[in-house]
Amino acid sequence: MQIRFECNLTGEEYVTQKAWRNASLTHCPLHPEGGCGFKRHSTYKRLSPSGTRIARWYCRQGHCTFSLLPDCLAARLPGTLAEVEAVVGSVEQARSLEAACVDLRLEIELPGVLRWVRRRVQAIHASLTTLKGLMPERFAGCEPMLGAFAEHLGVDGVLPVLRRIAAPYLLSLPAPLGFRPLHPRGGEQDRSQQQPAGPDPPVLFV
Ligand SMILES: [Zn+2]
Known part of the structure; x- marks a missing residue:
């Protein structure tokens, strides 16, 4: 646990x-x-x-x-929340997921890169959506995007801050921000x- x-x-x-x-x-x-x-x-x-x-x-x-x-x-993924945030942030600012992937993880083929990136983006955006529901008084007006949450909170590195703010709810939020498994099976082995x-x-x- x-x-x-x-x-x-x-x-x-x-x-x-x-x-x-x-x-x-x-x-x-x-x-x-x-x-x-x-x-x-x-x-x-x-x-x-x-x-x-x-x-x-x-x-x-x-x-x-x-x-x-x-x-x-990061929970249940290798590395830091800052690394996850960099990936998700670059996708939010790119014109497409594929465009954001061009410079990432060049040692694996594009379909693998897309899965790797999509897993992170979906998990983080799901966490933000859940967090809005759990803490409406704090995040009701925020788009469930990292950029919007960072601006709302006035911080650069938003995921470690959200780990603290969301501390009572970490079992309800998916990894890598929360502690709930990404998927019942599969996922990404560290x-x-x-x-x-x-x-x-x-x-x-x-
Ligand atoms: Zn005991």
């Missing part, structure tokens, strides 16, 4: 400061009363940004691992999620 690690750092700062060492979870989210064998677990590694580690806790009774994902990182045998269910990261 992913838990938000409130952390006002870029991906690079998170790595250079080894900020996962500052993550803490004082009690088990499943058993706040305690007595379930809740304890700190080993960190796991993400490939991107290089050097990233994620702090984890484990509930023995619930057989559940809790990963503390910092606000700068190879770094192939963890050694242990109690962490790999299905969390499809």
Whole structure:
């Protein structure tokens, strides 16, 4: 299970400061009363940004691992929210999805690029639409576009800010902004999620 690690750092700062060492979870989210064998677990590694580690806790009774994902990182996709934002922002400003894809991910063929980009654009726009419904007093007048939300909030890097604003709703918002899986099956594997045998269910990261 992913838990938000409130952390006002870029991906690079998170790595250079080894900020996962500052993550803490004082009690088990499943058993706040305690007595379930809740304890700190080993960190796991993400490939991107290089050097990233994620702090984890484990509930023995619930057989559940809790990963503390910092606000700068994408959920269930490799890399940072800033990287996702750059892709979605470029599509919003391009005349078409295909036009935006021309300069992206040149190592794979265009249909693969289109899927890669479309997955990010659809997930983020779905999150913004859901967020408008959940917080109408805050976002009612905003188009469900990153550019509109950034202008409304007066920030450049809008996704990490939205991770904070939407904190109570992260389980209702699709990854990579929220913690709900992109798709029940499929999705995009971050190879770094192939963890050694242990109690962490790999299905969390499809
Ligand atoms: Zn527990």
